[in-house]
Amino acid sequence: MSGGSxxxxxxxxxxxxxxxxWRGAQHPPSELLSPRRLASVAANAxxxxxxxxxxxxxxxxxxxxxxxxxxxxxxxxxxxxxxxTSAIGLVPVVDVVYPEPVHVATxxxxxxxxxxxxxxxxxxxxxxxxxxxxxxxxxxxDAAALHREAExxxxxxxxxxxxxxxxxxxRDIATxxxxxxxxxxxxxxxxxTFSVKGPSFxxxxxxxxxxxxxxxxGADVALVAVADEPEVASAAARARSAGALRVFAExxxxxxxxxxxxxxxxxxLDAFVPWRPSSRLRYVGDAEGFVELLSRLSQLxxxxxxxxxxxxxxxxxxxxxxLPALRREIGFSSPTAGxxxxxxxxxxxxxxxxxxxxx
Amino acid sequence: xxxxxGRRLQFGVFFQSANTGTIWxxxxxxxxxxxxxxxxxxxxxxxxxxxxxxxxxxxRIRENFGQIHDLDIAGRPEAQTQLSAxxxxxxxxxxxxxxxTTFHDPYEVARRFATLDLLSEGRAGWNxxxxxxxxxxxxxxxxxxxxxxxxxxxxxxxxxxxxxLWDAGAxxxxxxxxxxxxxxxxxxxxxxxGKFISFTAPPPLPPTPQRRPVxxxxxxxxxxxxxxxxxxxxxxxxxxxxxxxxxxxxxxRRRLAAYGRHEADVKFFPGQQFVLAATAAEAQEKFxxxxxxxxxxxTALRYLEIIWGRDLSDYDPGxxxxxxxxxxxxxxxxxxxxxxxxxxxxxxxxxxxVAAEKSLSIREFVIHQTSRRILVGSYSSVADRLVGYAESGxxxxxxxxxxxxxxxxxDIVNGLVPELQERGIYPTEYPGATLRENLGLPPLxxxxxxxxxxxxx
Numbered sequence: 001m002s003g004g005s006x007x008x009x010x011x012x013x014x015x016x017x018x019x020x021x022w023r024g025a026q027h028p029p030s031e032l033l034s035p036r037r038l039a040s041v042a043a044n045a046x047x048x049x050x051x052x053x054x055x056x057x058x059x060x061x062x063x064x065x066x067x068x069x070x071x072x073x074x075x076x077x078x079x080x081x082x083x084x085t086s087a088i089g090l091v092p093v094v095d096v097v098y099p100e101p102v103h104v105a106t107x108x109x110x111x112x113x114x115x116x117x118x119x120x121x122x123x124x125x126x127x128x129x130x131x132x133x134x135x136x137x138x139x140x141x142d143a144a145a146l147h148r149e150a151e152x153x154x155x156x157x158x159x160x161x162x163x164x165x166x167x168x169x170x171r172d173i174a175t176x177x178x179x180x181x182x183x184x185x186x187x188x189x190x191x192x193t194f195s196v197k198g199p200s201f202x203x204x205x206x207x208x209x210x211x212x213x214x215x216x217x218g219a220d221v222a223l224v225a226v227a228d229e230p231e232v233a234s235a236a237a238r239a240r241s242a243g244a245l246r247v248f249a250e251x252x253x254x255x256x257x258x259x260x261x262x263x264x265x266x267x268x269l270d271a272f273v274p275w276r277p278s279s280r281l282r283y284v285g286d287a288e289g290f291v292e293l294l295s296r297l298s299q300l301x302x303x304x305x306x307x308x309x310x311x312x313x314x315x316x317x318x319x320x321x322x323l324p325a326l327r328r329e330i331g332f333s334s335p336t337a338g339x340x341x342x343x344x345x346x347x348x349x350x351x352x353x354x355x356x357x358x359x
Numbered sequence: 360x361x362x363x364x365g366r367r368l369q370f371g372v373f374f375q376s377a378n379t380g381t382i383w384x385x386x387x388x389x390x391x392x393x394x395x396x397x398x399x400x401x402x403x404x405x406x407x408x409x410x411x412x413x414x415x416x417x418x419r420i421r422e423n424f425g426q427i428h429d430l431d432i433a434g435r436p437e438a439q440t441q442l443s444a445x446x447x448x449x450x451x452x453x454x455x456x457x458x459x460t461t462f463h464d465p466y467e468v469a470r471r472f473a474t475l476d477l478l479s480e481g482r483a484g485w486n487x488x489x490x491x492x493x494x495x496x497x498x499x500x501x502x503x504x505x506x507x508x509x510x511x512x513x514x515x516x517x518x519x520x521x522x523x524l525w526d527a528g529a530x531x532x533x534x535x536x537x538x539x540x541x542x543x544x545x546x547x548x549x550x551x552x553g554k555f556i557s558f559t560a561p562p563p564l565p566p567t568p569q570r571r572p573v574x575x576x577x578x579x580x581x582x583x584x585x586x587x588x589x590x591x592x593x594x595x596x597x598x599x600x601x602x603x604x605x606x607x608x609x610x611x612r613r614r615l616a617a618y619g620r621h622e623a624d625v626k627f628f629p630g631q632q633f634v635l636a637a638t639a640a641e642a643q644e645k646f647x648x649x650x651x652x653x654x655x656x657x658t659a660l661r662y663l664e665i666i667w668g669r670d671l672s673d674y675d676p677g678x679x680x681x682x683x684x685x686x687x688x689x690x691x692x693x694x695x696x697x698x699x700x701x702x703x704x705x706x707x708x709x710x711x712x713v714a715a716e717k718s719l720s721i722r723e724f725v726i727h728q729t730s731r732r733i734l735v736g737s738y739s740s741v742a743d744r745l746v747g748y749a750e751s752g753x754x755x756x757x758x759x760x761x762x763x764x765x766x767x768x769x770d771i772v773n774g775l776v777p778e779l780q781e782r783g784i785y786p787t788e789y790p791g792a793t794l795r796e797n798l799g800l801p802p803l804x805x806x807x808x809x810x811x812x813x814x815x816x
Contacts, residue, residue, distance in 0.1 A: 029533040030565070035446070035478045059470070061531065061545055061561055070531060070564060073474040076443035080478045083394065083448045099467060102418065102498045103437070110436035114394045114444035134466040134560035164434065169391075171383055176657030178383050181427035184420065197497040199427075201417050203392055203434040 004346020005051075005333040007248065007303030008294075008323065009091065010315065012041050013056035014069035017252050017307040020272040022069075024265065024310035033072060035080060041311060042081045045088060048319025049334030051344055052089030053081070054122060054213075054305055059095055059131050075107045082115035087334070089341035091120035091213060096153035097128075097146065098135040102196060105157035112205035117340030119207070121157075122223065123214035125150040140193075147216060152191035154218040159187035161209050162352045163199035185354040207342045208349045213248070213305075220347065221246040223305060225279045229293070232281075236301050246302040246345060250280040251294075254309035255287050255317040262286070266309060280307070287321035291329060294322070298330045302345075366749045367784050369756035369798065370776075371411035371455070371595075371628055372404045372768060376435035377421060379662075379729065380632060382652040382763045383432050389765045391432050394444060399765035401445050404452055407772030408786050410797050411453035411484060412445065413575075413595075413758060414438045418462055418495045423661060424670065430658050439471045446479035453794030455484035455575055460517035461491065461510060462499050465556055468517075469524035470563035472572045481568030481793030486575040486595060487586075489514045505555075511582040513555035518574065518590050520551040520558065525571045527562035569793050570803060575628075588614035591625060592800050595758050599629040599732050605753045626798055631757040632733045635770045639737045646735045649762050650726045659722040662729070666690060666706050676722040680711045738770075742778035749784040755799075 014032050015021035022029050031037050045053055057074035074092035081090055090111065094104055112119040125146040132139035140146055168183035187198030213221045222239030224247055226232055236247040254262040262284045266275060283290050297304060308314030326332035335344040342349060374397065375381050382388055389396040401412045416438055421428040438456035445454060454475060458468055468485075476483035489510040493503025505513060531546035546562040576591035578584065587594050588611055598607040608627050615625065634649050636642040654662070656676035663680065664671050668687045685703040714724040734741055748754050761767025779785035791797050 033477055033564070035480065038478075039447070059467070061563060072477055072564070073439075073470055075440055076471065076474045076478060079440045079443035080447045082444045083398065099464070100462065100500055103463070103467075106437045107440045110440035113392055113436050114440065116394070130561075134558055135464050136556075136558045169434070171388075173384050173655075176655040177429045178432055179427060179429040181429045184427050194500040195497075196499075197419075199420055201420055201434065202436060 004302070004344070006294075006298045006326070006330055007051040007246075007345055008326065008332065009052040009054050009089070009248065009303065009305045010045055010050045010318070011054045011056060011305060011307040012045060012311060012315075013054075013074070014071065015312070016310040016314065018254070018266065018269050018275050018309040020269040020275075021310045023272055024269060025312040032069065038072075038077055038080065039084050041315065042085060042088070044315055044319065046085045048315070048323055050088060050319075050323070051303065051335055052091050052118075052120065052341060053078075054091045055093060057093040057095070058126065058128075059098070060128065060134060075111055078119065079111050079114050082111065082118070085115075085118075086337040087118075087339060089118050089120055089211075089335065089344060090115050091122055091211070091341075093122040093124055095124045095126050095131075097125050097140050097149050098131055098137050101153045101156045101194060102160070102200075104153060105160040106200060106202045108157065108210050109161055109200065109202040109205040112207055112210055113202070116338070117206035117342065119205070120211040120213055120221075120341055123150055123154060123212060123216070123219065125216075148192060150214070150216050151218050152189075152193070154212060154214075156187065156189045156191070156194075156196050158209060158212075159189055159353070160196070160198060160200040160202075161205055162354050163187050164203040165352050165355055166204055166208070168203065204352065207340050208352065211341050211345065211347065217242050219244055221248055221303075221345070223248055223250055224301070225250045227277065227279055227281065229281060229296070232297060233300050245347060248303040248305050249297055249301055250305045250307065252278065252280050252282040252307045252309065253290060253314060253318070254284045255290060255314050255321070256285065257313045257317050262309075265313070269310070275309070284309075287317060287325070291322055291325040294326060295329050366752055367786060368745060368749045368754070368779065369410045369628075369786065370404075370407065370771070371413055371453075371756065371758040372400060372409055373413040373415070373630060373758050373760045374400055374764065375432075375760050376415055377417050377431060377433050378760070379431050379658055380653055380760055380762055381432050382649065384652055384655070385763060387766060388763055391764070392434050392436055394436075394441075396765045397436075397441060397445060398448055400761065400768060401449050401452060403765070403768045403772055405449050407768065407776045408789060409452055410756065411455050411758075411794065412442075412449075413455045413486060414441060414457060415486075416457040416459060416488070418459070419498055423664065428661075430655065430661055439475060442475055442483075443478050446475065446482065451482075451789040451797070453482045453484050453573065453797065454479050455486050455573075455794075457486040457488055459488045459490050460514040461489055461505055462495060462501070464558075465517050465520040465551070466524065466558055466560045466563070469521040472521070473525060473528065473564040473567050476567035476569050476572060477564065481795075483567075483569065483572040484575055484593075484794055485572045486577065487514060487518060487590070488577065489583075509555065511578070511586045514586055515589065516551070516553040516556035520549070520553075520556050522571060523549045523551065524560060524562050525567070528564055528566045528570075531562050531565045533565075569795050573794050573798065573800065584611055584614060587611060587625075588620070589618045592795070593626045593628055593755075593798065596627060596629045599631045599734075599754075599757065601748065601751075601753070604629055605751070608753045623801055626755040626800065627753065628756045628758045629754055630760060632760050632762060633741065633771055633775065634733055634735045634762070635738055635741060635774055637737060637774070639740060642736050646730070646733065650730045650733075653762065654722060654726045654729060656722055659725040662725045663710075663721065666703050666710070668703060674721065677720045680714050680721055680724060681707075682711075684708070738774040738778045742775060742782055745779060746782055746784055
């Protein structure tokens with residue numbers, strides 16, 4: 001661990017990470033698109049004291065060969081939740097391959113304003129030819145090109161977030177100036193597939209820089225997806241040497257609930273659509289065992305992103321049985337109202353790359 | 360005076376974010392980008408039963424002679440993100456995002472508005488604008504690529520593409536099969552194959568409460584008016600003055616028939632500023648303060664620079680307009696499209712003549728020039744004047760730009776709205792649930808909403 005409490009983020013997209021999750025819930029699938037459900041699930045997560053909410057996304061709805069959910073745009077879902085919550089971090093997934101990088105950066109900066117500094121970003125770069133057709137762009141499919149796209153969009157977003165210095169708005173009545181133009185900066189980014197002049201049309205966000213989460217180079221918080229617990233330590237070491245300030249493991253989980261063993265719950269859902277093994281850690285069992293797993297992980301890494309099998313069941317069990325035990329066992333602490341996500345993760349506010357160093 | 364025609368006016372509020380009209384120098388001037396400012400404006404507007412809350416879009420910070428324009432407010436949140444947050448703290452007011460069809464992708468815009476319509480339960484609107492600006496293109500993957508003449512052609516293909524994506528949402532049906540995922544099948548792909556817009560994409564979401572956002576449009580050129588006649592539900596026009604708005608509305612209504620549309624299908628909401636107080640004298644005093652705060656000495660000179668095309672900072676804002684003519688013939692500016700391409704010399708001569716005739720200094724002339732449209736007066740006298748607008752039917756309402764945020768709507772909501780209600784020309788409650796219903800627009804016909812919708816909702 002490298003400062004701050006162990007962090008417990010929870011993924012709240014759709015019905016849960018099990019492909020038949022919606023069958024474990026007491027509502028029709030269309031309810032997954034309702035703002036009331038979104039608000040109530042997020043309110044529960046904040047009440048239980050999770051560090052952050054993550055919201056998965058993909059630009060396109062599921063194809064004929066995939067079982068993914070139909071989703072509302074994740075940045076907008078997070079923005080909707082911003083005024084309804086006060087402590088929990090809001091971390092949407094935004095894919096970088098086809099959208100305009102300026103739109104990606106400014107939407108996220110705006111989320112940081114709407115949430116008073118509780119925004120993060122999970123960067124994905126998906127090789128989807130269907131998305132390329134929807135955006136009328138040349139498909140980007142090879143790993144190196146996707147990697148480059150992610151790196152370039154993160155870089156340009158970081159520059160745009162810094163393109164206004166914190167004190168750029170001066171409101172100087174004597175000279176009639178609202179802005180000090182010397183404190184706005186062109187970002188002059190020129191990459192392989194796009195260039196951006198700058199500056200941003202959104203002033204520097206409250207956190208200065210949003211917290212960037214991702215599996216790849218360039219993230220503040222590395223999201224480590226390994227299937228076996230013994231691999232966590234080496235994956236974390238790799239992420240740290242690549243520059244990550246914090247390391248989170250991704251963990252899929254199903255917890256015993258109301259006298260029903262988690263294994264039995266999952267078996268019932270598997271009868272509809274099987275929950276295939278993923279590249280992530282997976283825990284199916286009682287709350288005590290999960291607390292033990294998280295306690296062990298807390299010796300190695302800084303937090304977890306929990307993907308509940310069925311949100312309507314597992315969120316409650318995690319909040320009722322797991323978080324209180326983590327408070328006792330490893331000193332887990334929940335974010336406080338008004339705290340920025342950066343503060344909840346123990347990360348200092350970065351200086352602006354464009355501010356001259358005091359000589 | 361009391362309304363007798365049964366016609367009513369409605370108000371929208373335009374949160375400008377980049378203009379001279381929003382005062383930043385006063386102690387009451389709030390942040391232009393903190394969420395709290397937006398929340399207060401939107402909630403005040405909702406208390407006053409406003410139909411819509413508008414936010415603009417500016418994809419690059421405005422410049423003056425190649426340098427950041429530093430005299431006006433600047434910096435704003437991205438529209439869809441901000442409106443999604445406002446959806447959570449409002450319940451009736453329409454939420455209208457401005458997006459250019461030049462620097463967005465139709466699929467993405469379709470998904471954003473469908474999301475906003477679901478989050479707001481039917482309150483999404485889209486103010487469609489166009490640009491051909493290579494200068495903005497410098498911030499974009501696609502660069503500055505569009506000929507001026509093609510911007511409305513692209514816009515038409517763009518809007519039609521989004522309509523098809525929204526209409527195709529009806530083909531996206533939750534699974535009924537017990538052994539399938541939640542959404543059993545992807546919706547039918549929409550294939551657009553136009554000159555400017557081509558894509559192949561599934562509908563991003565199932566049908567939303569309004570199916571399509573309400574389309575707003577403000578273009579004033581001939582192409583802009585044709586585009587509006589073909590696509591717009593609401594014309595957010597630049598013609599608040601009575602005679603202007605009569606001829607503008609008549610012109611647009613004439614164009615509707617060519618697209619199989621009717622007068623009732625389109626509403627007119629000119630942009631407007633109000634300066635109001637309990638008495639005429641107080642209102643006039645407030646007007647003096649507002650206009651001098653809007654037009655600082657520096658802003659007055661900068662205003663002339665758009666026409667004169669050069670730095671005028673050596674001129675005295677308290678003195679007369681420059682005696683020499685502009686050096687270049689055409690106006691080039693990245694601030695305010697309205698003056699672009701005008702004949703600079705002719706404008707300069709006309710301005711000089713007006714200033715000389717009225718003995719106005721540079722600053723007083725610019726104030727005269729920029730404040731002519733502001734409606735000034737006591738609550739009751741302005742309400743009386745608005746009865747005429749309501750009864751004539753030439754406008755359906757006004758899109759109000761507050762001169763200060765967040766509390767610039769307080770006078771209107773607390774003082775003017777009750778007077779209008781007494782005169783029977785303003786709603787006393789929200790008439791419907793969706794923005795379309797609240798604007799009094801007819802329901803989308805089955806043809807407009809797409810034949811594919813049959814039986815789904």
